[in-house]
Amino acid sequence: xxxxxxxxxxxxSPGTGRSSSEAREELRRxxxxxxxxxxxxxxxxxxxxxxxxxxxxxxxxxxxxNILELDRVDDGANVQEVLSxxxxxxxxxxxxxxxxxxxxxxxxxxxxxxxxLQKLLQEDAAYDYDLIVIGGGSGGLACAQExxxxxxxxxxxxxxxxxxxxxxxxxxxxxxxxxxxxKKLMHQAALLGQALSDARKFGWEYSQxxxxxxxxxxxxxxxxIGSLNWGCRLSLREKAVAxxxxxxxFVEHHKIKATNRKGQETYYTAAKFxxxxxxxxxxxxxQGDKEYCITSDDLFSLPYCPGKTLVVxxxxxxxxxxxxxxxxxxxxxxxxxSVLLRGFDQEMAEKVGSYMEQHGVKFLRKFVPVxxxxxxxxxxxxxxxxxxSTEGPEAIEEVxxxxxxAIGRDSCTRKIxxxxxxxxxxxxxxxxxxxxxEQTNVPYVYAVGDILEGKxxxxxxxxxxxxxxxxxxxxxxxxxxxxxxxxTTVFAPLEYGCCGLSEEKAIEVYKKENLETFFASGMHxxxxxxxxxxxxxxxxxxxxxGLTVSQxxx
Amino acid sequence: MHQAALLGGMIRDATHYGWAIQPVLHDWGTMAExxxxxxxxxxxxxxxxxxxxxVKYFNVKASFVNEHTVCxxxxxxxxxxxxxxxxxxxxxxxxxxPTHIEGALEYGITSDDxFWLKESPGKTLVVxxxxxxxxxxxxxxxxxxxTTVxxxSIPLRGFDQQMSSLVxxxMASQGTQFLRGCTPSRVRRLPDGQLQVTxxxxxxxxxxxxxxxxxxxATGRIPETRSxxxxxxxVKINPNSQKxxxxxxxxxxxxxxxxxxxVAEGRPELxxxxxxxxxxxxxxxxxxxxxxxxxxxxxTTVFTPLEYGCVGLSEExxxxxxxxxxxxxYHAYYKPLEFTVAQRDASQCYIKMVCLRKPPQLxxxxxxxxxxxxxxxxxxxxxxxxxxxxxxLMQTVGIHPTCAEEVAxxxxxxxxxxxxxxxxx
Numbered sequence: 016x017x018x019x020x021x022x023x024x025x026x027x028s029p030g031t032g033r034s035s036s037e038a039r040e041e042l043r044r045x046x047x048x049x050x051x052x053x054x055x056x057x058x059x060x061x062x063x064x065x066x067x068x069x070x071x072x073x074x075x076x077x078x079x080x081n082i083l084e085l086d087r088v089d090d091g092a093n094v095q096e097v098l099s100x101x102x103x104x105x106x107x108x109x110x111x112x113x114x115x116x117x118x119x120x121x122x123x124x125x126x127x128x129x130x131x132l133q134k135l136l137q138e139d140a141a142y143d144y145d146l147i148v149i150g151g152g153s154g155g156l157a158c159a160q161e162x163x164x165x166x167x168x169x170x171x172x173x174x175x176x177x178x179x180x181x182x183x184x185x186x187x188x189x190x191x192x193x194x195x196x197x198k199k200l201m202h203q204a205a206l207l208g209q210a211l212s213d214a215r216k217f218g219w220e221y222s223q224x225x226x227x228x229x230x231x232x233x234x235x236x237x238x239x240i241g242s243l244n245w246g247c248r249l250s251l252r253e254k255a256v257a258x259x260x261x262x263x264x265f266v267e268h269h270k271i272k273a274t275n276r277k278g279q280e281t282y283y284t285a286a287k288f289x290x291x292x293x294x295x296x297x298x299x300x301x302q303g304d305k306e307y308c309i310t311s312d313d314l315f316s317l318p319y320c321p322g323k324t325l326v327v328x329x330x331x332x333x334x335x336x337x338x339x340x341x342x343x344x345x346x347x348x349x350x351x352x353s354v355l356l357r358g359f360d361q362e363m364a365e366k367v368g369s370y371m372e373q374h375g376v377k378f379l380r381k382f383v384p385v386x387x388x389x390x391x392x393x394x395x396x397x398x399x400x401x402x403x404s405t406e407g408p409e410a411i412e413e414v415x416x417x418x419x420x421a422i423g424r425d426s427c428t429r430k431i432x433x434x435x436x437x438x439x440x441x442x443x444x445x446x447x448x449x450x451x452x453e454q455t456n457v458p459y460v461y462a463v464g465d466i467l468e469g470k471x472x473x474x475x476x477x478x479x480x481x482x483x484x485x486x487x488x489x490x491x492x493x494x495x496x497x498x499x500x501x502x503t504t505v506f507a508p509l510e511y512g513c514c515g516l517s518e519e520k521a522i523e524v525y526k527k528e529n530l531e532t533f534f535a536s537g538m539h540x541x542x543x544x545x546x547x548x549x550x551x552x553x554x555x556x557x558x559x560x561g562l563t564v565s566q567x568x569x
Numbered sequence: 570m571h572q573a574a575l576l577g578g579m580i581r582d583a584t585h586y587g588w589a590i591q592p593v594l595h596d597w598g599t600m601a602e603x604x605x606x607x608x609x610x611x612x613x614x615x616x617x618x619x620x621x622x623x624v625k626y627f628n629v630k631a632s633f634v635n636e637h638t639v640c641x642x643x644x645x646x647x648x649x650x651x652x653x654x655x656x657x658x659x660x661x662x663x664x665x666x667p668t669h670i671e672g673a674l675e676y677g678i679t680s681d682d683x684f685w686l687k688e689s690p691g692k693t694l695v696v697x698x699x700x701x702x703x704x705x706x707x708x709x710x711x712x713x714x715x716t717t718v719x720x721x722s723i724p725l726r727g728f729d730q731q732m733s734s735l736v737x738x739x740m741a742s743q744g745t746q747f748l749r750g751c752t753p754s755r756v757r758r759l760p761d762g763q764l765q766v767t768x769x770x771x772x773x774x775x776x777x778x779x780x781x782x783x784x785x786x787a788t789g790r791i792p793e794t795r796s797x798x799x800x801x802x803x804v805k806i807n808p809n810s811q812k813x814x815x816x817x818x819x820x821x822x823x824x825x826x827x828x829x830x831x832v833a834e835g836r837p838e839l840x841x842x843x844x845x846x847x848x849x850x851x852x853x854x855x856x857x858x859x860x861x862x863x864x865x866x867x868x869t870t871v872f873t874p875l876e877y878g879c880v881g882l883s884e885e886x887x888x889x890x891x892x893x894x895x896x897x898x899y900h901a902y903y904k905p906l907e908f909t910v911a912q913r914d915a916s917q918c919y920i921k922m923v924c925l926r927k928p929p930q931l932x933x934x935x936x937x938x939x940x941x942x943x944x945x946x947x948x949x950x951x952x953x954x955x956x957x958x959x960x961x962l963m964q965t966v967g968i969h970p971t972c973a974e975e976v977a978x979x980x981x982x983x984x985x986x987x988x989x990x991x992x993x994x
Contacts (some may be wrong), residue, residue: 190969191993196906199970203907204586210579211588217573218600218712219580225590232587235910246993343587475967475974501966512968 042090053081054141058098058109060086065120066108066228070296072127078136081445112136142269144170145489147285149271149431150261152188154464154477155291156247161485163254170258170283172263172273178312179298179305185244186251186258189293189465190474192240196316198335201234202506205342209508227343229320237316265432269459272432287488290438290447290455290462291481292431294424296470302325303387307398308418311336321345322416327384329355331505333421334367338508341376348377348413350384356505360517383407387418426466430531436460441468451495453484457553461488471501571704571872573600574711578874581960582911595712597689604684627651633802636823655854658804658813658821658828659847660793662838667696667788667920672756677784680705690714691782696753699725700871702787703736707874710745717779719753721770725871729883731921732936739875739917739938751777752898754777756784792832802826802985807834817861819850868950870943875917878946880953881934887923896933897926899959899979903991905940906970918972922959922979930959937976945973 050056055073059066061084073080085091085107099105102116110117112135117123126132148159151173159171175182175192184192204227211225248458251258261273261281270284296310311332320346329351341347349371356364372378382402391397395416403410426445433440439456440447446468446495453461461484464477477497486492504513521530571796580593606664619626629641629649638652640989664679680701691714698720709716719741725733742892753768753943754776770777792812799806805814805822812834819827827850830836830843846862853859868880887896900921908915923934932953937945952961967974981989 030907194908195970199906200586200910203910204583205586207583207586207588208578210576211583211590212776214573214580214593216599216603217576218598218603219573219576219593220596220599221590221593223590225583225588228587228589230587231585232910235587239909243993248991427759473966474969479966497964502968504971 039093039097042093043101046094046097046101049081050114051084053111054078054113054136055080056111057082059084060107062086063107069108069110069120069123072123113141142167142284142286142458143161144257144283144285146170146287146289146485147172147263147271147283148289148291150188150291150293150427150464151186151247151258152291152293152464152473152477153190154293154481155188155289156186156251156481157478158289158291158481159256160250160254160464161482162489163256165485165489167489169256170259170285171251172259172261172271174260174262174275176262176295178295178310178314182313182316184316185241186247186260187240187244188292191243191247191322193315194314195474196240196243197236198311198339199506200239201339202335202342204232205339205508208342208344229343230318232343233264233316233318240315263283263431265435265438268436286459288460289481289484290426290428290431290433290460290466291464291477292466294426294465296420297423297425298420298473299384300424301385301387303389303398304420307387307389307396308420310420314419321419322395323414324348324417324419325350325384325413326402326419326421327417328352328421328423329357329368330421330423331356331359331507333419334371334507335505336421337376338371338417338506341371341374342508347375348379348415350379350382350402352383353381358517359505359511360513360519362518363513366507367507367509367511371507374508379411382411384418385410390414424465424472428466444468452487453480453496470498471503473503476501489559570600570604570708570712574874576709577711577713582907582913585911587631597712600685601684601686605651608684630796632798633794633804633969634798636802654825655959656802656826657847657850658797658826658832659830659843660797660832662792662831664701664786665789665791666786667753670753670755672758673753673786676756676758677786679786682787690785692780692787693717693783694719694764694779694781695785695787697787697789698722698726699787699789700725700728700873701790702785703740703873704871705785705787706745707740707872710740710743710933711874715746716744717748718779719748719751721752721771724749728871728877729879729921729934729936730885732877732879732883732919732938735917735919735938736871736873736875736877740873742914743874743915753784790831790838791946794832804828810834818853819846819862837864837869839867839869843865866950866953868946870946872943875938876940876942878937878942879935880946880950881932882923883934883936884921884923887933891925891933895926895928897924897959898922898983899924899981900983900989901975901981902989903939903972903975905972907940920976920979921983922962922976924959928960932957932962935976937972939972941972945976948973949976 055078056070057066057080059070059082070080070082085094086096095105095107098109102109106116106119108120110119110123111515112132115135117126123132145167146159146162146169148155148169148171153170159169163169173186175183190196200442208227213409215221226558248258259273261275263271263273266272266282270282273281273283288379296312298304314336321340324340324345324347326333326347326349329349333349334356337347337349343442354361354364355368368378379402382404384400384402386401388399389396390399397414397416398418399414401410401413402414428440428445428447436457436459438447447455447462447466449455449462452462463484465472470476476498483494483496487492500515502512504510516524517531577595580590583590627641629640629643631639633931634640635652638650641649641651641655664681666677666679667673683705690709693709693714694717695702696719702718703724706716706718723733724732724737737747748768750771751768752771753766755767759763759765759780763782764784765778765780766784767776767778792810794806794811794813803823804826806812807814813821813828813832815821815828815833819829819833821828829846829850831838838975842864849862850861866881868878870876870878882890884898898921900919902919905917905918918939920938921936922932924930924932935946935949935953962977965977967977975991981987
């Protein structure tokens with residue numbers, strides 16, 4: 016019988032002069048260290064036949080073991096005692112597989128027969144989890160749940176660093192808490208305001224001026240979001256996904272440190288990682304911005320009505336927020352540095368803007384704020400904004416109750432220890448370049464969602480990417496996420512839906528002479544009833560020699 | 570009027586969204602005037618358009634004298650003969666009065682009248698189960714009127730029956746009363762002006778009575794062919810339906826006489842199909858094209874309080890054509906985001922997609938019950954027209970947050986027996 020593969024470890028004898036309890040403690044630590052750091056740890060005695068059987072078993076499985084022969088170390092008796100404290104087992108062989116205490120010879124053979132031993136020995140069982148997902152938003156949760164459904168051991172870490180104004184929220188990410196969901200509900204509140212005024216013309220009788228109550232609306236919305244947070248937690252629990260409300264960052268390859276709200280640190284390892292940390296709103300970098308301005312992170316749970324508001328930025332976030340704030344009766348101004356809805360079809364973007372203007376939203380085009388000063392504290396207070404023209408020396412000043420910054424979002428990729436494991440990020444944008452299977456430059460690290468370089472920042476895209484990634488990693492599927500022709504809608508007061516190329520992009524790709532643009536404007540039938548309520552229905556279809564490449568429609 | 574009713578619902582929702590408004594009453598007169606003015610502006614718009622395009626417009630009643638000649642009679646009785654190389658019959662249909670029911674003609678009204686009433690119809694009995702009946706009953710209920718629908722057998726005959734029951738279920742939850750399996754026998758006017766309706770319950774055989782302010786007949790429409798003297802031109806009709814027989818080119822039994830729209834046999838009774846058929850016919854007659862109207866996969870929507878949009882085959886039709894083993898139905902109960910804060914019941918918000926089971930699973934029909942069903946169905950109709958498969962649908966990314974995205978997210982099949990309720994996360 017050949018001797019089993021493995022190394023023989025020797026514990027050095029404790030030095031003289033130490034107290035017995037200290038020595039005991041050190042021994043205990045050493046034993047735990049051996050158990051932790053070896054795939055298979057066997058505490059054995061060289062002459063013990065049961066130990067021999069177990070060593071033979073592992074040899075036949077081709078598994079490397081670390082064996083400590085207690086009859087061959089000086090403090091073997093102490094080791095046996097301490098082991099007994101740790102495991103409640105007095106005898107040898109005392110076996111650990113991937114830190115799991117197997118028991119003695121009989122239990123190990125039983126585990127082998129039942130298949131448990133094989134499971135524990137699996138390649139990935141060298142780690143705590145098959146998959147750790149950092150970020151519990153749309154992409155992260157979709158990926159984690161899909162992997163769990165496929166039978167994998169999965170953990171999700173989600174942690175919200177409070178906004179400069181102190182706002183935080185529960186599980187579900189941006190979409191559920193401070194994005195799509197509350198946005199659409201506030202948009203609905205604004206639409207209902209419009210419906211109230213239409214209703215009079217359709218025969219509904221009321222003469223009073225109807226006022227909107229901010230607190231009633233936000234309370235209802237926050238209650239609903241709370242139910243979604245709960246639903247997410249329940250869903251993870253049902254699928255046996257471990258959820259930790261801690262900030263995750265890499266400390267070394269395959270290992271992260273999770274820090275909770277109280278500062279307690281725990282470490283976890285996994286075979287594979289998915290980064291899904293998303294983004295947070297960007298600040299201007301001017302005097303007073305972080306102290307006095309709010310962002311979309313704060314708006315949806317603001318405990319008081321924002322009042323007269325300046326929205327800085329003409330992204331869809333800026334226009335959507337400005338739109339519903341105006342719709343509930345507030346005095347709203349949008350400050351735009353250059354164009355509206357950068358990246359979208361500009362003709363359509365301008366129409367979105369003019370509709371908003373016709374409905375009372377003021378636009379300050381080609382200005383940027385240079386200073387925000389607090390004139391009065393309060394809920395809301397009073398803020399003075401100084402802005403400069405981008406085209407000349409002109410400067411303007413105005414007082415607002417609230418300044419909402421919507422100038423873009425930054426990826427949460429700079430403080431999660433990526434440099435420790437060499438994951439490349441775009442230094443300028445913070446985004447992570449991935450290949451067509453969402454893999455970063457480090458093979459076991461993947462990424463989904465808003466942090467991806469060159470991909471669309473949309474919830475359904477992140478969900479699709481997350482699910483398909485899990486299926487490729489764990490179910491042998493091959494399907495990749497297709498990012499082409501993804502439809503989207505800007506929920507401005509007059510909604511703008513689009514799919515495919517903007518007219519500008521189409522011209523760039525196909526050349527103007529190869530394109531035909533069809534358009535129509537009209538009036539929604541219900542709008543004709545209300546002579547002062549004017550809806551422009553506008554449609555552009557771009558056709559390339561008979562092949563439709565895009566359609567934009569109001 | 571459906572919009573007026575929806576706005577009533579929105580007023581109720583608005584309080585949940587922070588709008589401080591008390592319960593509100595509806596004034597029929599204000600609405601009717603606005604609706605009627607709008608319709609008149611459309612009448613005017615049509616006349617202007619015809620003028621712009623140099624089409625001669627005669628406000629006369631026409632009938633055939635021979636296959637190339639038409640006799641027209643003006644309001645003042647003046648007769649003129651008009652002859653043409655090509656003649657297109659597009660006379661449409663009118664509501665059918667159940668003349669075998671005593672008092673039906675004298676005391677009942679139809680959809681021809683309801684939109685032109687100057688005063689509220691009050692407590693109304695709608696007889697019929699067509700989309701006309703359900704849409705009218707739906708908005709009357711939404712405007713706050715006591716409304717009952719009397720149905721002889723099934724609602725929305727010809728439509729997917731599972732969807733049709735969900736439609737009526739929702740209406741019942743909103744306060745519309747239903748008398749199922751009943752048929753009216755007579756209508757009488759009472760001394761106080763109200764109408765007394767007597768009906769028979771077909772199951773029990775028992776008679777019952779009820780009192781209403783208005784009785785609205787919505788038991789079908791008949792084509793306007795009787796007074797055309799079609800036999801003088803040799804144009805043949807289907808003796809059962811009274812509709813004009815046409816081929817794929819919209820040609821009747823007489824080569825230079827055509828028929829389009831509701832008056833033509835076998836055509837969907839829908840405006841957009843009539844419009845498109847008419848345009849294509851004109852282009853063919855002018856030698857500009859040989860394109861023929863494709864009546865397959867025409868989308869439509871029933872504008873009941875909870876709207877029902879559909880395109881393609883019903884589940885029954887698909888099973889009848891292909892066999893149950895060859896059909897896969899994916900379905901979902903979903904909750905529109907807007908209903909959450911408004912605390913609205915979404916029990917009937919439901920989508921189903923009927924596909925072939927064989928990969929790539931061609932989509933045979935889509936059925937959507939929910940808000941803005943027309944807008945949702947229109948978009949998917951393009952895909953179905955292009956021969957979309959379920960595999961392609963699965964690859965289509967949804968727009969979030971919308972109701973329409975739930976179509977792209979359909980994954981549970983009826984066959985699996987799994988719970989088709991959509992959950993968050």
